Amino acid sequence: MRKNPEIEITDTKLLSDNWYILNKVTFNYKKENEKTESHIREVYDRGNGAGILLYNTAKKTVVLTRQFRLPTYLNGNKTGMMIEVCAGLLDKDNAEQAIIRETEEETGYRLSKVQKVIETYMSPGSVTEILYLFVGEYNENMKVSEGGGLDAEQENIEVLEFTFDEAYAMIESGEISDAKTIMLLQHAKIKGLI
Numbered sequence: 001m002r003k004n005p006e007i008e009i010t011d012t013k014l015l016s017d018n019w020y021i022l023n024k025v026t027f028n029y030k031k032e033n034e035k036t037e038s039h040i041r042e043v044y045d046r047g048n049g050a051g052i053l054l055y056n057t058a059k060k061t062v063v064l065t066r067q068f069r070l071p072t073y074l075n076g077n078k079t080g081m082m083i084e085v086c087a088g089l090l091d092k093d094n095a096e097q098a099i100i101r102e103t104e105e106e107t108g109y110r111l112s113k114v115q116k117v118i119e120t121y122m123s124p125g126s127v128t129e130i131l132y133l134f135v136g137e138y139n140e141n142m143k144v145s146e147g148g149g150l151d152a153e154q155e156n157i158e159v160l161e162f163t164f165d166e167a168y169a170m171i172e173s174g175e176i177s178d179a180k181t182i183m184l185l186q187h188a189k190i191k192g193l194i
Contacts, residue, residue: 006030010038020046045128050099051087052114052134053184054107055164055194062167062194063107063138064181066158067149077177083160083170084178087131095132107159108147109138117187122179133184135193164194 011026023043030036054063066083073080088102096114104110114136122131149155162170168185170176176185188194 015042020044042126043128044126047089047091048095048130048132049087049089050095050102050132050134051085051180051184052099052103052136053085053181053188054103054109054111054136054138055188056138057194058139060164060194061161062164062185062188063109064160064162064167064176065106066160067156082178083176083181085181085184087180090132096134099132099134099136103136104144104147106147106149106155106157108145109142110144111136111138111142118183120180120183131180133180133187135184135188164188 006029008028009025010028011024013024013026014021015024016022021044023045024040025043026038026040028036028038055061063086064083065086066081068080069077069082070080072082086099086103086106088098088106090098093101095116099114100111103114114134116132116134118133120131120133121127122129147157147159149157164185167176168189171182171185176182
């Protein structure tokens with residue numbers, strides 16, 4: 001990857017390495033008028049992640065999850081509960097391996113293939129994470145466990161199945177407000193997956 005010659009990182013200071021990495025980064029930015037400005041930003045690095053919309057064309061359904069998300073609770077979500085597509089960090093896997101692993105852990109469905117639809121930075125002003133978004137078709141024969149996440153990761157995930165129309169309507173009602181979930185539901189609608 002070619003680096004931007006207009007940017008010069010001059011200092012990186014570790015602020016926290018408690019859960020993930022929070023750095024304070026100082027950099028010089030050369031503007032179009034050739035003047036250079038110094039900027040300081042805090043940058044959160046939690047690694048990259050993947051998410052997937054599970055869909056069933058025969059039943060016209062999708063599988064989503066519900067779990068407590070502390071940051072949303074602290075910022076106005078009265079219950080802190082979020083309805084989302086299955087997602088997780090890549091850890092040491094590639095994106096496809098990671099999402100197949102996360103799908104089984106969280107939903108109990110064992111997929112053999114998935115299709116990547118987009119790579120996105122979800123909060124590029126402060127978070128380094130690239131999120132790889134997938135779709136994958138499921139059926140009842142793929143169900144190998146109840147899902148719910150891993151106790152070792154303190155996950156308490158509820159597995160939900162909705163008709164596609166119900167899930168899509170939940171965007172407008174505000175019941176689904178998670179960006180990756182909205183993007184994948186809209187992708188499914190535009191592409192006519194269901």
